[in-house]
Amino acid sequence: ETVWTELNQVTPALQGKNITVRGFVQTIRVVGKGVFCLLRSKMSTLQVVCFEGKSCSSAMIKYIGALPAESVVDVTGVVSCPETPIEAATQSLVELQVTSFHAVVKSQAALPFQMEDACQKVVDREADVGEYFEDAPEEVARGGVGRHLRLDYRWLDLRTPANQAIFRIESMVGQLFREYLVSQNFVEIHTPKIIGGASEGGSDVFTLDYFGRPACLAMSPQLHKQMTAACSGFERVFESGPVFRAEDSNTRRHLCEFTGLDLEMAIQEHYDEVLQVLCDLFVYIFDGINERCAVELERVREQYPFQNMKYLNPVLKLTYAEGCQLLRDAGIAQDDYEDLSTEHEKKLGDIVLQKYGTEFYFMDKYPLSVRPFYTMPDAENPKLSNSYDFFMRGQEILSGAQRIHEPNLLEERATAHGIDSKDIESYLQSFRHGAFPHGGGGIGLERVVMLFLNLPNIRQTSWFPRTPNRLAP
Ligand code: ATP
Ligand code: MG
Numbered sequence: 001e002t003v004w005t006e007l008n009q010v011t012p013a014l015q016g017k018n019i020t021v022r023g024f025v026q027t028i029r030v031v032g033k034g035v036f037c038l039l040r041s042k043m044s045t046l047q048v049v050c051f052e053g054k055s056c057s058s059a060m061i062k063y064i065g066a067l068p069a070e071s072v073v074d075v076t077g078v079v080s081c082p083e084t085p086i087e088a089a090t091q092s093l094v095e096l097q098v099t100s101f102h103a104v105v106k107s108q109a110a111l112p113f114q115m116e117d118a119c120q121k122v123v124d125r126e127a128d129v130g131e132y133f134e135d136a137p138e139e140v141a142r143g144g145v146g147r148h149l150r151l152d153y154r155w156l157d158l159r160t161p162a163n164q165a166i167f168r169i170e171s172m173v174g175q176l177f178r179e180y181l182v183s184q185n186f187v188e189i190h191t192p193k194i195i196g197g198a199s200e201g202g203s204d205v206f207t208l209d210y211f212g213r214p215a216c217l218a219m220s221p222q223l224h225k226q227m228t229a230a231c232s233g234f235e236r237v238f239e240s241g242p243v244f245r246a247e248d249s250n251t252r253r254h255l256c257e258f259t260g261l262d263l264e265m266a267i268q269e270h271y272d273e274v275l276q277v278l279c280d281l282f283v284y285i286f287d288g289i290n291e292r293c294a295v296e297l298e299r300v301r302e303q304y305p306f307q308n309m310k311y312l313n314p315v316l317k318l319t320y321a322e323g324c325q326l327l328r329d330a331g332i333a334q335d336d337y338e339d340l341s342t343e344h345e346k347k348l349g350d351i352v353l354q355k356y357g358t359e360f361y362f363m364d365k366y367p368l369s370v371r372p373f374y375t376m377p378d379a380e381n382p383k384l385s386n387s388y389d390f391f392m393r394g395q396e397i398l399s400g401a402q403r404i405h406e407p408n409l410l411e412e413r414a415t416a417h418g419i420d421s422k423d424i425e426s427y428l429q430s431f432r433h434g435a436f437p438h439g440g441g442g443i444g445l446e447r448v449v450m451l452f453l454n455l456p457n458i459r460q461t462s463w464f465p466r467t468p469n470r471l472a473p
């Protein structure tokens, strides 16, 4: 009888038991009359040992020794605990003494890189950025496949224990997001990604032909989530879905397609109600990862060492003006009514960490002029708005605001932004039949995971990154 066992379940507790495991062959090393083979499955590895004797013939050793790396194999054997730690890559205290070994599928193509190399611990974080950075444009122009083999062969790259862990953590962020909002009576929505005209406008929109009519890919679920929450009376909605932006530059924090975690809610008296939900949501997510993903965090750390992100509960809140003042106090010129550059956001992150001991905080009351047309102006200072950004390790992860629910003001603000009301007719129309006061925000999933793990490049937290030079795999 076959006792199938997951690799991560093979512990000293199973010593003496006969089990069968399936995994990728990472390395094979023939030594004298035996062979060592490192098996890998998900986030775990296991040393498999086969020496000529009772249960292993010399033919079997020859067969194993000739298998190509990354073949999928089934191995049956007896769990044993070697007295001295094995010198192979694994730190594991157990190994499997083979009784039967067979290839389910042999790997057929030469590997573009060695998995051992792809699993190398990163010592210099900044120097490692190049590994995942985009192909040089001139290289692509020449039709080259690009030097960034790990992204070209992403299915192999994703096999490393660290990558297995990163995407299990990312999955957990999505689950915690949904879990928390459902517990707060939010309804999950699915808004269209193909939308008419240049709805939200701007140059970073992908356009397409929709049966002869111009259409575009949604740059956020903004308009429809407002429609459902405020105008259709759902009051509390959220969505997890793709967001498309033709970001025409290669940065370490932008993708052309990313996953937006969005929410929108009716408010009774003040947009502080939204901020409270957002703060509680993030703390729930961060606590949740720390509590539920201990193994995954350890796997990431083994390859990409990082310090835990410092965060406080209650979450630190600053006004935009206070943030600008902190920069000026540090000798950095920043006007209260001008937008923050990425560089200044990072500097402010450093200052806030020094002063308040947190790497997670938010600022509200941004200048009205730097926010989208649907943002609610501040009742007291018309140059400010009821809007906010959240930051992790000095980088933006969320933007949100109270939105305008009064149709005439909405139209007036659109016009002031140079948006033709004809282009957003149904959106404007939806507010003419009564709408709840409301607010919300949009989070970038890949960015949250990148910053939580302090990874240097957003490509590392996107399953199959889409950047200006990359459309495959
Ligand atoms: P940035 O200032 O970094 O360009 P943004 O202000 O243009 O971001 P928003 O429109 O506020 O972005 O989108 C909400 C969130 O979506 C951002 O806070 C960020 O987490 C994420 N995000 C925005 N653009 C991208 C992108 N190109 N790739 C990945 N995530 C993104
Ligand atoms: Mg942007």
Ligand code: MG
Pocket: 396, 399
């Ligand atoms: Mg921004």
Ligand code: MG
Pocket: 389, 396, 398, 399
């Ligand atoms: Mg923003």
